Amino acid sequence: MPEQADGRGVKPPDELNPRREPVLDFPDRPLAEMTAGDYDALGFLAGLEVHQQLLTERKLFCRCPAGRRATAVDAEVLRHMRPTLSELGEYDGTALMEFKTRKEIVYLLERGTVCTYEMDDTPPFEIDEEAVEIALELAMIADLNLVSELHVMRKQYLDGSIPTGFQRTAMVGLTGAVPLRVPELGVDRELRIRQLSLEEDSCREVSDVGHRITFRTDRLGMPLTEVVTEPDLLTPRELQAGARLIAEIARATDRIRRGPGAARQDVNVSVAGGRRVEIKGVPHHRGLPLLVHNEAFRQLNLLRIRAALRERGVEAAALADPPGGDPWATSGLVVEAGGVLGATGYRPVRDARERGDTVVAVRLPGFAGLLAHRTQPGATFGHELAERVRVIACPVHRPFLAHSDRGAATLGPGDWRALRRALGAGGDDAIVVVWAPARDAATAAREVLIRAGEALAGVPAETRQARADVTTGFERLLPGPDRMYPDTDTPPLPIADELVETVRVRLPEPPWARRARYEGLGLDARTAHRLAAAPWAGLFDTLDPRAGGTARRLAALLERRVPYHARRRGRGSGSAVVGAVEEIAAPGRIGPLVRAVEGGEIRPAALAPAFDDAIEHPARPVEDIVAGYRPRADDAARLEARIAEVVARSDEPATRDPDAVLRWAMGEVMPGLRGRVDGAEVRSRLAAALEAEGAEATA
DSSP: OOGGGGSTTOOOOOOBOSOOSOOTTOOOOOGGGOOHHHHHHHTOEEEEEEEEEBOOSBOSSSSSBSSOOOOOOSEEEEEOOOOOOOTTSOOOHHHHHHHHTOOEEEEEEOTTTOOTTTTTSSOOOOOOHHHHHHHHHHHHHTTOEEOSEEOEEEEEOOSSSSTTSEEEEEEEEEEEEEEEEEGGGTEEEEEEEEEEEEEEOOOEEEEEETTEEEEEOSSTTOEEEEEEEOSOBOSHHHHHHHHHHHHHHHHHTTOBOOSTTSEEEEEEEEOTTOBOEEEEEEOOSTTHHHHHHHHHHHHHHHHHHHHHHHHTTOOGGGGOOOSSSOHHHHOTTEEEOTTTTTTOOOHHHHHHHHHTOEEEEEEETTOTTGGGSEEETTEEHHHHHHHHHHHHTOOOSSOOEEEGGGGGGSSOHHHHHHHHHHHTOOTTOEEEEEEESHHHHHHHHHHHHHHHHHTTTSSOOEEEEEOTTSOEEEEEEOOOGGGEEEOTTSOOEEOOHHHHHHHHHTOOOOHHHHHHHHHHTTOOHHHHHHHHHSTTHHHHHHHOOOTTHHHHHHHHHHHHHHHHHHHHTTOOSHHHHHHHHHHHSOHHHHHHHHHHHHTTSSOGGGHHHHHHHHHHOTTSOHHHHHHHTSOOTTHHHHHHHHHHHHHHTTTOSSOOOHHHHHHHHHHHHSTTTBTTBOHHHHHHHHHHHHHHHHHHHHO
16 A cells, blocks of 8 residues: 555645634524524535436446336445545545545445446446436536536545446536525525536445445446536525525426435535535435534534634644554554553443453543534534544444543543553543554544544544434545546547537526516516426416416415325325326316316316316316306305304304304305305304304303
């Protein structure tokens, strides 16, 4: 392994927040109490990298079918990954970090979803033309500058998710902008798009235990696009709106995959005084605001820890990573502590010694009290150390780490005193104890020192994973430019002008143009925004309501009733609703109802019950449904009789609550008259009649 394997001399990415001075005295506040001005004061900046699977028949660089989910296993392949030099003769820091994990990577293969290309045993086929067309379509909707040739690059991935150790990717469009309009946030400006790339998807992770990680390869090689924005999103809710906008652009093509895992967001976040941190693989938009809010304050807390260390005079040289060999043999900051803790009553350490694990203690000069410093909800700086150890040293048993800032909950007071003597630790020093097999323990001790040293820089450049509790956890170091190099197996692909024009002719309406059209029909901005992104927007367009009341009524009706009927059919969310809209509400059955309202044949209030009838009774001719809601000459007399009859029975409900009695009475009167009489008028008349009846009974 090259000398750079210990991480020294590796050029890290240097993507600092443009505001270099942190706002250390900014008060910690929950998301609900933060304003746009607060995030501006904090120096909050965010951008997106949105990955979207494309709806193609084949994978990107082979002829295997795309979109098939495998459960069978026909073969297993075991591999180890090693980093390679970049074109400039340097190693990428992330690749070196992954190499330190010493992972055995197992791939589960199913013959119907992979071929020898995915295992790197044959060169790539020609890039899939259908995928190129869809990528061009997306790039043109976003008004990007298209490339004249596709040049395929290799992007190193040593986490095992791609068996070749690299992902093939090609730039399709550069430097564009899309309108970002969010009425409820007062946002009306452009979101700049840096680039759109076409690339192959990675494997699905099955398990990750110790030094063995297992993947399924059915998803591997499927075409996807990556849209990268500039850091133009200035609050967490703007970020959510930006992610939704990019999703709307993708959905506008109707040539993307939907459902779990089909779209994934990577979020880039920084605050003043810090640097970019990437949150990887956020699966949905709902939790984005709280996730990035928590990450922003995690970074602020790391900057506060840096300030405390500087105030204490801690220098990087005091935390130097030992040059080689076992750290307890080469560093004055590390001791092998199995003998020191031979009589400990702390069960995890006792169990580790019985297993034959090595117990190591690390002294962190000047860190006393800082390991208990809060970083994000439910986590402290001690968790930052533990996460780094978990990911890189790969200990199997839990727990695997204890530290002196929460000493009472782990080792006994006598144990900590003995460790301080063994390490020569003073009152300002913190102690971290880790236990694992000897080689893993050595890696763990080094990672504790490396992560503690990074605390002096503030916010390390990391890729972090989104957790279910809306916090983030360490995943790997943030990759640098050295991970990219040309793919020598794939020739450049010219983008013909004829292809560009063919795609341009069939470009769909952009979501912002659709919203403007809906507003022109009389919908308010928020309703237009929701409708443009809704699965039933196409149905609304097909029904083509008149501007004004009919359009507003139909938009509200579809928003309420389509999800209701989808749930009743067991297709209640996401892609299930998308596929069910026209199956649930066929335009041929709903269109005549809209026309009947517009022609004055039935009352506007009849549209909702008639809509439900058309869906719930698919065999009933739509003409009969319309006829059932036409006003009749005897409606007024029938209503009068029904009100009198129901008021006479008003003592039937068990409750005497007036509102409950009124609701019961409405339920008795309206059947047979719904849609033909004004519901508000019926309610008013019933309330008056019931009140009069009650007054009579009292008298």
